[in-house]
Amino acid sequence: MLSIRYEAPRSIAEAIHLLASDPGAHVLAGGTDLLVQFRAGAKQPSAFIDVKRIPDLVGISLDTNGLRLGAATPAAAICEHAELGRLWPGLVEAVHLIGSAQIQGRGSVGGNLCNASPAADTTSALIADRAECVIAGPGGERVVPAERFCTGPGTTILRRDELLVAVVLPRPPARTADAYFRLIPRSEMDIAVAGAGASVTLDASGTCTAARVAVGAVAPTALLVDAAGQALIGTRLDEATLSLAAAAASAAARPISDKRGTAAYRRHVVGVLAKRAIVSAAARARER
């Protein structure tokens, strides 16, 4: 009969040890993806390593440098954090799109990253916001940019004995804001057919001085689209520029046709979404 171990370590070191000592062990954060995959028979771990009792993995800390999100912090805590919503409205919107209110009570941004769905809403927003992933392993910590964390559908750069402990974001400079848009046929309870996040920095005259655009669900991983961001810098985000950025986002897309949408549709609509995200981020930046 089926038998699975459950461990709830209290420290990162303990968690790393448990992971290193059992090749079949799987990290459990909110479990909103893992338990579904487990019940469907897609994943059959020998042990669940529940990381929610590790203090370093849960919590939101904000200082002058930026934000540190414990990897297992529930999405609901992020959605309810007023200052986060003010500084990174796009990221918080993306978090708010995860599942339902019930799912957000369990699911976490770290879990969303580690599940490595190409369609994960938070990943594109994190990439646009220059997020970095703090990874702990037997040899200590390493830090990698969010756009390098996922390596394909369901796969990440994490080694078996490593743990994502936090996501850190630099505090946005003056007149900087972000936005995230996704396309789902319904209004909620769905998975992105395509998604796009943008972060835009304007100078006092309204000229774009920095920009990042990331797209999701149109390639094996969420992508940072450098060409789209570059197209915006030095412009006042006129219509022609926005179209160039949209085209760059579409060009970067390497979508597949599946039950959620055709490749042609995804390629087109990710450009539309990128443009909308840029326009929204710029409008927010102007208000700062």
Add this chain to the structure above:
Amino acid sequence: MSARTYRYIGTRPIRHDGLDKVTGRANYGADFTLPGLLQGVVVRSPHAHARIVSIETQAAEAVPGVKAVITGKDIPETSARLALGAEGAFDLHDIGDNLMAHGKALYEGHAVAAVAATSIDAAREAAKLVRVVYEPLEPVMSIERAIAPDAPILHADMVTKGRPLPGTTGPTNIAGRMELKRGDVDQAFAGADVVVEREFRTSTVHQGYIEPHACVARSGEDGQILVWCSTQGGFIARDFCALILGIDAARIKVIPSEIGGGFGGKIPVYLEPVAIVLSHKAGRPVKMVMSRSEVFRASGPTSGTRIRMKLGAKRDGTIVAAQASLWYEAGAYRGSPSGAGAMCCLASYAIPNFFVEAHDVVVNKPKVAAYRAPGSPMATFATESLVDEVARAIGMDPIELRLKNAVAEGDHAPYGPVYGPIGLKQVLEAARAHPHWSAPLGPSQGRGVACGFWFNAGLSSSATVTLNGDGSAGVVTGNPDIGGTRVAQAMMVAEELGIPVERVRPSVADTDTAGYTDLTGGSRVCYATGMAVIRAAQDIAEQLRSRAATIWNVDRDRVAWEPGRPGRVIALDESPDGSVRPPLTIVELASKMAQTGGPIVGRAAVNAPMAGPGFAAHICDLDVDKETGRSTVARYTAIQDVGKAVHPSFVEGQMQGGAAQGIGWALNEEYIYDADGVMENAGFLDYRMPVASDLPMIDTVLVEVANPLHPYGVRGVGEVPIVPPLAAVANAMRDATGVRFTELPLSPSRVLEGLGTIAKG
């Protein structure tokens, strides 16, 4: 009839089963348990079309805890048929083969074996060890492929029933064909000023009831069988089990649970006979519960369709001719609702010349089941889209055009009979008068209107009303309560007996307790079972007259029943001493039951061969994002002739629910298959039914044109509201985009393809 004023009918009392349902206390199909209960699991075919070469069960039987393993060999191949009303009949051979494949697996998910074990884990483990050797065959996944000359044949013995296409010889995938005609179509088209013709397609869609199929069966050593299940009819479930398994109906008792939606999909049996056979073999009760994936893959959706239709009209808006060729997928066995589609698609309009042919085509998808007005929505999608095109072509208001052609009392329905009093014109007038019709539209919005028709059913029903000693009453019927029918029945008893609704206890009884009653379906319960309830209550009133006559020692004819508040009898003449007799109330008479002749029980059994047809018109405003192809229903109004609304809240709920399902059908719902015929979206995440936030509050207008067949004028209301939405949404899309979409669903990618923004994928 219209002069009658009601005390309870038309009010909105709280339903008797409401608290249990909102608190989670109500018992649904999966809630039942028994000592020694085994868990049953079905082994399903991974192939859409395959010959079963061999099945080995020894390894599964060896798993600890496994008590029984069965295959198709354990389900008899019967040739029995079960009649439903005058016309309908179920071919039980097919239902039996659908329960468990005998020679061929005919769709992905087709049951091939089943296991019962002491735990669900053991049952699942054993199910994996049932070794089935398949010889995969080419799956037939579309009408085009099914009717191609070189198509693989699903059933070697299948011939076309009805009127086969000329030249059809030998086995075929066209299970049935029918024709309906009137007048001279060719001549009428030749004389028409405007002719519009299009080909339409709709996808396979599922009812999407929230409660999966579930049952517990116990087969005793004495051959007595108990079944608890979620079903639309205890009696039909019992009779299916009895006939398929060759068991006397008297040996089976079916206890229907509360039901979490059915929409027609819980008329067939999928698990019950399997659970009985497993229980018989194991000697212990067996519980079976489908997963959501199994519900999608192995219970009945409704047909995907291909429909070619042509309408001809005069410049003044008179529709003079219609021609249609309907092709409906039946799934793996004959029995699509193509015939109903043919009969419904022109039923709203008085068209002097038409020719409709309807084809029933088998494909390697699950056997279709009834789905709310089965067959009508798809064919009506074609008709109402073309009526919209005619209105545009001649520059006429689409409601005006429909009013000009709408059927009325005395018109011949296209399927034969003459309409009695019907309310389509009143419905259209109400639609035109509704503020929605004249409200301004936003820049990215379009508006569509469409009509719909459904026959409604009558069939057989029984009811028992028992008067209690305190003057309260109980009413027992055999219809699982899907749409609030219990409270409606209590209201009818209250109305007839003049006692408050809260003093009437309505019960849904098992097959040993209730008199024979046909299933909950066909929008028939409030109408036909309601008639039985009213008569059973009137039977009580008649008995109360007799009791009063006994008490007063007068002739029964001298006593009258007044269903006032409270219900009472009055003496029509003076007492022997010349004084006026004070009335006797139902409470007084009930308290004297034992002294005046014993218990008072009212009974009635009705057979209602006909029903009052239902018509509806829906108005839809669609907001279309032309950059993404995504659309949102901005405003929606459903107008319907409901005969007489017994409990208006539940009538409105039916209209809103039907509209919601129809909107889902129009916008995003579809079965998606891979190249091998394996369903890719067998779950609510990717089978995109609307969620609550997708829809605006759906406004309702109840038009009441009394149905003379029913004492209160009730007509069926539950099905017709799913008929108009497909075209109402598509017509709104046409209005918003300038493009006529003829294929559903109107998913974002299909819309952008239609607008020419992207290439077809």
